[in-house]
Each structure stands twice: as structure tokens, then as C-alpha cells.
Amino acid sequence: MKDPYLPEKAVITKIRRETVDTKTYAVRMLDERKRAEFSVEPGQFIMVSLFGIGEAPFSLSSSPNSDGAFNTTIRAVGNITSALDRFEEGAVIGVRGPYGHGWPIESARGRDVLIVAGGIGLPPLRPVIGKIAQERGDYGRLEILYGARTPDQMIFPYEYEDWRKIKDTRLELTVDSVPAGTVWEHKVGVVTTLFDEMKTYPEGSLVMTCGPEIMMRFVVRGLLAKGFAPNQIYVSLERRMKCGIAQCGHCQIGPKYVCKDGPVFRLSDIQGLPDLAL
Amino acid sequence: MPAKLLMKKDLKSWISNLIGSYAVYGPRPKGNDFAFERIHSSDQIVLDYSKTILPLKKFLLPPYEPVLRFEDGKAQRLPEARAAPKMLLFGVHPCDASSFAVLDKVFISDHRDDVYAKRRENIITVVIACREPGENCFCSSMGTGPSMERGYDVLLTDLEDRYLVESGSPEGDVLIEEVPGAAPPKPIDFERKKRSIEDALKKFKRKVVTDGLPELFRKNLDNPMWNQIRDIDLACGQCVLVCPTCYCFDISDTSEIASGNGERLREWDCCVLLEFAEVAMGGNFRKDRGARIRQFMGHNLSYCIEQFGRFKCVGCGRCIQACPVHIDITEVASKVRGG
Numbered sequence: 279m280k281d282p283y284l285p286e287k288a289v290i291t292k293i294r295r296e297t298v299d300t301k302t303y304a305v306r307m308l309d310e311r312k313r314a315e316f317s318v319e320p321g322q323f324i325m326v327s328l329f330g331i332g333e334a335p336f337s338l339s340s341s342p343n344s345d346g347a348f349n350t351t352i353r354a355v356g357n358i359t360s361a362l363d364r365f366e367e368g369a370v371i372g373v374r375g376p377y378g379h380g381w382p383i384e385s386a387r388g389r390d391v392l393i394v395a396g397g398i399g400l401p402p403l404r405p406v407i408g409k410i411a412q413e414r415g416d417y418g419r420l421e422i423l424y425g426a427r428t429p430d431q432m433i434f435p436y437e438y439e440d441w442r443k444i445k446d447t448r449l450e451l452t453v454d455s456v457p458a459g460t461v462w463e464h465k466v467g468v469v470t471t472l473f474d475e476m477k478t479y480p481e482g483s484l485v486m487t488c489g490p491e492i493m494m495r496f497v498v499r500g501l502l503a504k505g506f507a508p509n510q511i512y513v514s515l516e517r518r519m520k521c522g523i524a525q526c527g528h529c530q531i532g533p534k535y536v537c538k539d540g541p542v543f544r545l546s547d548i549q550g551l552p553d554l555a556l
Numbered sequence: 557m558p559a560k561l562l563m564k565k566d567l568k569s570w571i572s573n574l575i576g577s578y579a580v581y582g583p584r585p586k587g588n589d590f591a592f593e594r595i596h597s598s599d600q601i602v603l604d605y606s607k608t609i610l611p612l613k614k615f616l617l618p619p620y621e622p623v624l625r626f627e628d629g630k631a632q633r634l635p636e637a638r639a640a641p642k643m644l645l646f647g648v649h650p651c652d653a654s655s656f657a658v659l660d661k662v663f664i665s666d667h668r669d670d671v672y673a674k675r676r677e678n679i680i681t682v683v684i685a686c687r688e689p690g691e692n693c694f695c696s697s698m699g700t701g702p703s704m705e706r707g708y709d710v711l712l713t714d715l716e717d718r719y720l721v722e723s724g725s726p727e728g729d730v731l732i733e734e735v736p737g738a739a740p741p742k743p744i745d746f747e748r749k750k751r752s753i754e755d756a757l758k759k760f761k762r763k764v765v766t767d768g769l770p771e772l773f774r775k776n777l778d779n780p781m782w783n784q785i786r787d788i789d790l791a792c793g794q795c796v797l798v799c800p801t802c803y804c805f806d807i808s809d810t811s812e813i814a815s816g817n818g819e820r821l822r823e824w825d826c827c828v829l830l831e832f833a834e835v836a837m838g839g840n841f842r843k844d845r846g847a848r849i850r851q852f853m854g855h856n857l858s859y860c861i862e863q864f865g866r867f868k869c870v871g872c873g874r875c876i877q878a879c880p881v882h883i884d885i886t887e888v889a890s891k892v893r894g895g
Contacts, residue, residue: 281633282667283623283820329626330811330818355836372631491839518835520807523667527804527825528832531841532774532854533862538666552777552850553833553841 282523285327285372286312291347293367296433299354300398301363302339306347307373313346320405321380321514321542325522326350326362327372334358335377335519335537337402341409351401351433377522378541381406381486382512390418392478394497396425396469396489400433402514403488411444420447421478425469425493427454429462448477469493470500480505486542488514491555498545498556508546513556515540515548558732559722559741562712566736567719571598571646573734578644578680581615583608595646603647606690607872611800612652615643616659616675617824623671624820626811633671634819640674646682651693651872653683653707654700655800661864662803680727683708687752689760692873694886697764700870702756703749713749720749764857764889766867773858776892777850785888786846788881793826795875795883796852801868804832827851853888 292304307313318324318338327333334356340349354363365371383406391410393403410417422441426432432451441449450472452465465471469489478485485506487497494513501511517529517536529536532551534543548554562570574580575595582601583590590605592612625632656676663672685703686693695701703713709728713720720741723732796802806825811818825832828849833842842848852875860868869885876884 281670283669284633285631287629287631327631328809329629329631330809330816332809333807333820353836359836370629491841516835516839517841518833520805525662525667525669525803525805526807527827528806530827530851530855530859533859535863550774552854553847555841 283374283521285325285333285374287370288373290365290367290369290371293365296351297353297431299363300351300433301354302349302351302401303362303365304347304349305371305373306345308370314344316342316346316348318342318348318376319380320383320409321402322376322378323522323537323541324350324373324375324377325519326358327374328358328361328365329372331361332358333372333374333520335522337514337541338376339401339404341405351398351404353398375522378537379539381514381542382484382544383409386410386484386486387416388418388482390478390483391420392476392483392485393420393422393424394469394485394487394489395423396493396497397427397431398433399487399489399493399514400424403486404434406486407441407444411441414445418446418482419478420444421476422447422449423452423469423472423476424449425452425454425472425489428457429453429460450475468496470496473500473504476504480507480510483510485511486514487511491515495556508549509544511545512542513545513548514542517541557723558729559720560732560735561739561741561745562719562721562735563737564717564719567603568598569736570734571595571601573736574644574646574731579641580644580646582646592645601647603684604688605647606688607649607693607874607877608652610798611655611872611874612645612648613655613659613800613803615645615679616656616663616672617803617805617822620821620823622819623807623822625817626809626819627817631820640671640678642678642680643675644680644682647712648681648683648708649686649695649872650683650701650704650708651695651698651870652800653681653704654695654870655872656681657707657866658801658860658864658868658870659803680709680731682710682712682731684712685714685749685753685756687714687756689756690873690877691761692876693760693871694762694764694873695871696757696760697762697766697886698867698869698871699766703753713752715745715748715752720745762873762886764871764886765893769889769892770858770861772892773854773889777854779892781888781891782846782850785849785883786844789828789845789849789883790881791828791830791845791848792880793828794878794880795849796826796828797824798874798878799852799856800870800872800874801856802826802852827855849883853885856885857889 339351342348520526524538583605856869
């Protein structure tokens with residue numbers, strides 16, 4: 279049996295800068311057998327190892343292709359991510375996983391899907407957008423509401439035109455503030471500002487949201503006020519994780535392990551738990 | 557299961573025999589307390605001890621150990637960590653023996669940690685039922701003492717001049733064969749065992765009412781007692797370190813500057829410490845000391861039921877004993893009942 283702590287080697291094939299502190303890393307498993315069997319559901323996460331520096335959990339910003347290649351979009355904010363920021367194409371990293379439960383792709387079939395993302399919360403939802411685009415007929419309308427601090431903090435701006443072209447899809451953008459001299463044709467304000475003109479209605483729809491927990495708190499409040507039920511809202515939570523396999527204990531929220539029971543939770547399953555900003 | 561009687565005068569010769577065949581560990585005096593340590597001679601073991609400073613988890617999850625070694629770009633689970641010697645733990649209290657069931661759930665049931673599993677397989681336990689519960693003990697409330705019905709290899713019950721020695725596993729059967737000069741027990745000896753348990757039960761000073769406790773705890777997440785506890789709590793983490801079922805750990809890497817080779821280390825961590833729930837960019841979902849101690853208590857008395865199907869707390873009372881400001885898990889349990 280495979281040791282749960284032992285990472286597989288993978289190589290960074292391409293690095294694309296998204297914002298001043300965020301990059302998208304194209305990664306490919308080194309072992310040929312692993313390439314074929316490496317499958318990750320949208321919203322699941324992997325543990326990325328920088329040998330001798332440390333290991334941390336990251337979501338994937340693209341589902342792996344049949345060749346074991348995938349993208350992960352990472353913001354340099356801590357020790358490990360800042361070290362990764364100095365890595366170049368061709369560098370070898372370690373990958374364990376995937377772990378946890380992802381977005382409710384299956385129960386979303388036949389329903390309208392509302393995606394609400396803030397800042398670095400968009401990457402884990404990108405595979406959902408890809409999946410819906412790919413199997414367009416299986417889903418209802420798609421509405422994406424995305425907010426970032428400033429226009430230059432927006433991730434994947436080069437894809438927005440393509441997303442808008444997906445049939446029955448609406449994409450709305452907002453930023454907290456626009457620095458002087460920056461051109462911005464969209465909304466200004468927190469992401470819930472976009473709720474006023476929201477086209478998704480509670481009936482027959484499902485919501486997936488990811489962003490800072492404090493943002494999701496207001497998203498959830500706004501949605502509940504609009505008549506959405508807690509069992510149709512899904513949130514992806516961030517907690518400290520050291521193992522990814524429900525052993526190190528760090529990511530516990532009451533009885534739940536974010537690594538095992540999440541990171542994506544149905545709101546109705548976690549309401550009332552302690553130490554939750556929602 | 558086979559059982560025997562062992563006259564007390566023969567105990568030492570049995571232990572000496574065991575030392576000849578196994579690496580025996582048992583309770584030994586350490587300062588004013590006791591510690592589970594290697595026994596080289598039968599004189600070193602003290603069976604009428606209260607409790608050891610650290611629980612038995614130190615044998616399964618050492619406080620600090622490397623789990624991976626990186627060398628020339630290759631990662632490897634450390635072979636040293638895999639080597640698990642056969643260990644005989646002699647004189648384990650039922651509360652401590654019960655802690656293994658919780659740890660097994662975490663490290664074997666879901667994602668099997670081979671190193672843990674091998675160590676676990678190689679541990680043999682000779683449990684001794686408690687006759688004199690300590691002032692902080694409440695195992696009788698948690699169903700983990702003063703004696704136990706399963707979860708041991710051998711169970712000793714003190715019957716004044718002799719021990720009733722019962723086997724609880726095939727390993728135990730083998731051990732029991734070696735018991736010197738032993739007569740087979742009579743029904744009266746089992747009667748005496750029963751009475752001995754009843755006598756011990758009368759001596760408990762602490763009690764936790766467990767009926768509905770997990771649900772009641774969840775309804776008391778905002779109880780003002782958490783603020784009172786926060787005001788006295790030092791967040792020193794001793795309760796967690798001495799808890800037999802607290803398993804949380806941190807992982808960190810070290811690397812040698814010249815070679816770039818290094819190790820990944822696993823070391824005990826504490827949910828009551830500030831950094832435990834820290835996330836990126838200075839976020840922390842348990843910044844409040846009261847919330848952190850609530851996590852420790854809640855995991856032990858409430859959340860564990862959903863996770864393990866049983867209480868995590870085994871009622872050993874070490875956290876009460878270790879706490880410099882007298883935070884008491886049995887008081888918390890009573891306060892969630894409005895006590």
C-alpha cells in the first residue's frame with residue numbers, strides 16, 4: 279500500500295503571471311502511469327511539496343487532462359507560496375492527492391448555476407466553468423459574479439470574453455476600488471453589489487461560492503435574503519492543513535474535517551458549527 | 557479466554573521472565589511522578605502508581621520524528637521510522653489502553669499510516685485494573701475504567717494476595733502460559749474481581765454525565781463559561797500534550813544548506829496554541845483563547861462521536877492535573893448541563 283505521506287514528482291511546464299502576486303502553474307506528473315490515473319474533481323485539492331521547504335494544500339484551476347497535466351493558480355502570501363514564486367519552468371515539485379469533496383457537479387445537472395467568487399477564490403471554480411462549457415446542454419443558465427480588490431487583481435481576465443460566449447452565460451465583474459488612471463467599465467463595490475441585477479433565481483438553481491470567508495459571509499446573507507435555501511448554497515472553505523488526510527487535526531471545524539468532508543460544503547451541513555465566519 | 561491466578565510473591569519472577577523475551581516498558585518513578593519507561597529489572601516497576609506524566613501515545617506517535625527524507629531529489633519514507641520493535645507495555649491502566657482505539661481510528665481506519673500501524677501491531681499490553689482511582693480520575697464515567705472487558709492482551713486484577721490474570725487475545729494466551737506457579741482461577745476469584753471493581757467504582761470523586769452530552773455541548777458553544785475560561789486560560793497547551801488521545805501534529809521541512817537534502821518532520825501540535833488555526837495572510841479562525849479551549853473540550857466530549865463513534869476523552873484526568881489554572885473538563889461537562 280502506498281504511503282500516504284509520499285508525494286509523486288511533477289514538473290512545472292509553464293508559468294503564467296496573473297497578477298502582481300499570483301501565477302498559474304501548468305504542472306504535469308512525471309511518472310507515466312500516474313499521468314493516466316491522475317484524476318481530480320473540480321474543487322478537490324492537492325498537497326504540493328517543495329522539498330526541504332514544505333507542503334501546502336492548493337486547488338486546481340483546471341481539471342487534469344488525460345496526460346496528467348493540470349493548472350494550479352497560486353498567490354504568493356506565505357513561506358511556501360513565496361518560495362514557489364521563485365521557481366522556474368522545469369522545476370520539480372511533489373504532488374499528493376487529490377483529497378476531499380469538490381463542487382456538486384452532478385447535482386448541478388439540469389439546474390441554473392450561480393458562481394460567486396472573490397479574488398483568489400476564482401481559480402477553484404474555473405474547472406466548473408470549463409465543465410459546464412463542455413457539457414453545455416446538461417446545465418441550465420450560468421451566471422458568474424466575480425469581484426476583486428482592483429482591476430489589476432483580477433485573475434484570468436484573458437478568458438472573460440470566452441466565458442461570455444458560452445451559451446446562456448452571464449459574467450459580471452466588480453472591484454472594491456479603481457486606482458486613479460485605471461480604465462474600468464464594470465461595477466465598483468464588493469461582490470454583493472452585483473446581486474441587485476442578478477439573473478439567477480432560487481428556483482431550480484444551485485450556488486457555488488469561493489473567496490475570503492468574510493466575503494462568503496455576506497454572499498450567504500445576501501443569497502438567503504433573496505430566498506435561496508441553505509441546501510442550495512455550496513461554499514469552499516480554507517483552513518490550515520498539514521496532512522490532507524484527516525490526521526493532523528488542523529482543519530477541524532467542530533466534527534468536520536475540511537480536508538476530508540470538504541473543502542466544499544453544502545451550507546446546510548455546516549450551519550451552527552463553531553469557529554466559522556459564515 | 558484463558559485465565560490464571562498469580563500469587564503476588566511470584567509477580568517479580570514473571571516480569572523477569574518477560575524481560576528476557578520482550579522489550580518491557582512499565583510505570584517507573586520519575587521525580588514525584590511516574591513515567592512509562594523501559595524496564596530492565598523487575599524491581600523498577602511500580603504497579604500501584606497513580607498516572608504517568610505522559611500517556612502511551614508517545615510510543616505510537618513520538619513527540620518529534622522525521623517522516624520523509626529528501627535526497628538527490630528523491631523523497632522516501634524513512635526506513636528508521638518503519639522499524640518497530642516488539643514492545644510489551646506492562647501495568648497499563650484501562651483508560652490508557654482505551655486510548656489506542658481512538659488513535660487507531662485516526663491512523664489506521666481512513667488513511668493507513670504504515671509506521672503507526674506497524675508500531676501498533678507490535679505493542680502488547682498487560683493492563684492492570686485500577687483499585688484506587690486518583691483524585692482527578694473519571695474513567696468510570698467514560699466507560700474506560702476502572703477495569704475493561706476488551707482491548708487488552710492480558711488483564712490483571714488485584715485480589716489482595718494474588719492477581720487474577722486473564723487473556724484477551726492470542727498474544728495474551730501465549731503470555732499467560734508463562735505465568736509461574738499459577739493455579740486455575742475458581743468462580744470465587746471472578747466474584748472477587750467483580751467486587752474489586754465495585755469497590756473501586758465507589759471511590760471516584762469525579763463524574764461526568766455522558767447522556768446527551770455531545771448534543772448539549774453543541775448547544776453551548778456560546779455559553780458564557782467560555783469567556784470566563786478565556787480570562788484565566790494561559791494557552792500553555794499542557795492539557796493537549798498530556799491527553800492520551802490528542803493526536804494533532806504539525807509538519808515542517810528542514811534542509812541542509814550544502815546538499816539541498818533534507819527531512820520532513822512530524823511533531824505534536826496543540827489546538828489551544830494561537831498559531832494552530834492560522835491561515836494565509838494572518839487569518840485565524842480561533843484567535844480567541846476561549847474558542848481554542850472549547851475546541852479541545854469539544855473534540856473530547858462532542859465532535860468525536862461523529863468522527864469516531866465514541867468519546868475521545870478516556871477520563872484519565874491528566875488535563876485537570878496538568879492545568880496550571882485549574883480548568884477542569886468535568887466542570888465544563890457539568891456546566892453545559894446548566895450545572
